[in-house]
Amino acid sequence: MRPLDGTALDGPALNLAELAADARGRLDPVHWDFFTGGAGEERTVRANEAAFARRYLVPRVLRGAVRRDLRISLLGTRISMPVLIAPTAFHRLAHPEGELATARAAAEAGTIMVVSMAATRPVEQIAAAGGPLWFQLYPQADLDFTASVVRRAEAAGCSALVVTVDSPVFGRRERDLRHGFADLPPGMVCENMRDASGRVRDIGMDAGLDWARITWLREVTRLPILLKGVLHPADAALAVSYGLDGLLVSNHGGRQLDGALATLDALPAVVEAVGGRLPVLLDGGVRRGTDVLVALALGASAVLVGRPVLWGLAVGGAAGVRHVLDLLHADLDRALALAGVTGPADLRGDLVATVACG
């Protein structure tokens, strides 16, 4: 362990903030900034965490919650806890094994890893870890190539498609501009962007993406499809009418539209618009078991973590990611006990109060 001041700290990180400090000490500052940063003034990066800080718990007592059961089922997959691994690009920048290490940790911990389209390991090798995988897709303007990537994810055994819809263009990330960071170092590529000839394509953001493309995608695959990056309740209602299978309330960790609403603040209206017809997931700023508890109490079926997984990878590869997942599992279990709740299904909005500032 190495905290921000560079002095040695014994033992494993007690929380994800300590882990972040340790990761910072180990990563190339350019890569630390790529992982940490967001778009513009990073208002939305900060807002995601600040939204959790404005929520307080109103626990129940004398509930006899001796044993808590954190397991849930999502689109047919039983997982150990309502915490998944969000899709993040370029894991080999954090650890030489890259996504292979992340996948082993997710499999051991019994949760779903969402593989990024910008993964630096091939999805077939990531799948060899044996855990449940979903595949994140940036639909490309080339429809044939997009369909071939979907086929590849299906063949590798991914059990759902997570379509990122908050990125019609790439967000403007000033830290990366300052460093001139735009590309992977030599020897690393986005392995899932290889076409039939073996050439690696650049990932394109498609400003032309629209609902018609979702209809097209619906016909390309029988996998469940979730939309990632929905904040507006009107889009949530449209997603239901277009036959989607799930929603992920996300602002891309504040890396796309700076000034976008914090995900926790967007969640209640999306949950109301969906009216129980689809599972609604959330990511952005989840750092503690109590954050998971709050998101679920406000209507999320599960949450995902992005940056903490990269910190774990940087500090200890698969063991570091496992530590992140174990910390969140233990922290959620304790929070449920202290709130008098036996499991995710018992969480209701009456356990959460919102204050004006944290």
Ligand SMILES: Cc1cc2nc3c(=O)[nH]c(=O)nc-3n(C[C@H](O)[C@H](O)[C@H](O)COP(=O)(O)O)c2cc1C
């Ligand atoms: C370094 C980094 C890379 C990311 N890459 C992707 C990606 O390839 N595809 C995607 O849909 N989202 C990507 N995201 C967004 C995450 O899936 C997720 O929405 C966000 O990180 C959640 O917020 P958190 O980091 O506060 O947990 C990335 C986020 C980070 C920090």
Ligand SMILES: O=C(O)C(=O)c1ccccc1
């Ligand atoms: O950094 C990101 O947030 C991201 O989504 C991404 C996508 C493609 C390539 C690199 C990063």
